[in-house]
Amino acid sequence: KAGVTQTPRYLIKTRGQQVTLSCSPISGHRSVSWYQQTPGQGLQFLFEYFSETQRNKGNFPGRFSGRQFSNSRSEMNVSTLELGDSALYLCASRYERGLAGVDEQFFGPGTRLTVL
Amino acid sequence: ILNVEQSPQSLHVQEGDSTNFTCSFPSSNFYALHWYRWETAKSPEALFVMTLNGDEKKKGRISATLNTKEGYSYLYIKGSQPEDSATYLCAQNTGFQKLVFGTGTRLLVSP
Numbered sequence: 001k002a003g004v005t006q007t008p009r010y011l012i013k014t015r016g017q018q019v020t021l022s023c024s025p026i027s028g029h030r031s032v033s034w035y036q037q038t039p040g041q042g043l044q045f046l047f048e049y050f051s052e053t054q055r056n057k058g059n060f061p062g063r064f065s066g067r068q069f070s071n072s073r074s075e076m077n078v079s080t081l082e083l084g085d086s087a088l089y090l091c092a093s094r095y096e097r098g099l100a101g102v103d104e105q106f107f108g109p110g111t112r113l114t115v116l
Numbered sequence: 117i118l119n120v121e122q123s124p125q126s127l128h129v130q131e132g133d134s135t136n137f138t139c140s141f142p143s144s145n146f147y148a149l150h151w152y153r154w155e156t157a158k159s160p161e162a163l164f165v166m167t168l169n170g171d172e173k174k175k176g177r178i179s180a181t182l183n184t185k186e187g188y189s190y191l192y193i194k195g196s197q198p199e200d201s202a203t204y205l206c207a208q209n210t211g212f213q214k215l216v217f218g219t220g221t222r223l224l225v226s227p
Binding site: 003004031033035040041042043044045048050055056058090102103104105106107108109110 | 120147148150152158159160161162165167205207209213214215216217218219220
């Protein structure tokens with residue numbers, strides 16, 4: 001079974017631009033979560049989608065948004081990029097068996113975003 | 117606000133040493149605790165998902181215990197090998213479909 005894939009793997013943008021990152025979950029997984037990691041910080045939860053609906057959102061400004069498609073693929077978008085948005089963005093998928101939080105999350109390799 | 121803490125921040129041991137790390141978390145609203153291993157340039161890999169007080173789980177030379185009443189979990193590695201070098205993360209889930217991660221323990225095992 002193919003793992004979680006993320007594209008692109010590396011991205012360089014300038015301040016003020018916007019960026020879209022893509023995540024394809026493991027086949028059959030309907031839950032996709034996004035996380036941000038910056039130097040010195042743990043993984044910070046951005047949001048989670050399930051069946052095309054955002055179920056939960058972390059403490060990030062409205063410049064961070066996402067969506068999920070009917071095939072469970074997900075995108076996250078960051079508008080008006082700031083230097084502090086430079087980070088590794090990870091997505092994770094999960095096969096939800098009905099007890100949320102108990103299932104393993106399977107992570108992708110991440111997208112490294114650099115904002116200049 | 118959840119605060120998951122891990123100690124130590126980093127650890128350097130010799131091949132063959134046994135070692136352990138601690139994950140502390142708020143004991144209220146506990147739902148599950150996850151352990152991950154994250155090797156450089158790879159994806160975080162799930163090790164254990166633990167839900168019940170007193171849970172003990174084992175995978176090869178790695179094991180973990182859970183105390184939900186006092187809010188801590190221990191991860192043990194027996195006979196460390198250089199391939200165990202990685203960052204070990206714990207994360208708490210309070211049932212709202214999100215994981216709150218600690219900052220990790222970075223383990224380096226020298227041959």
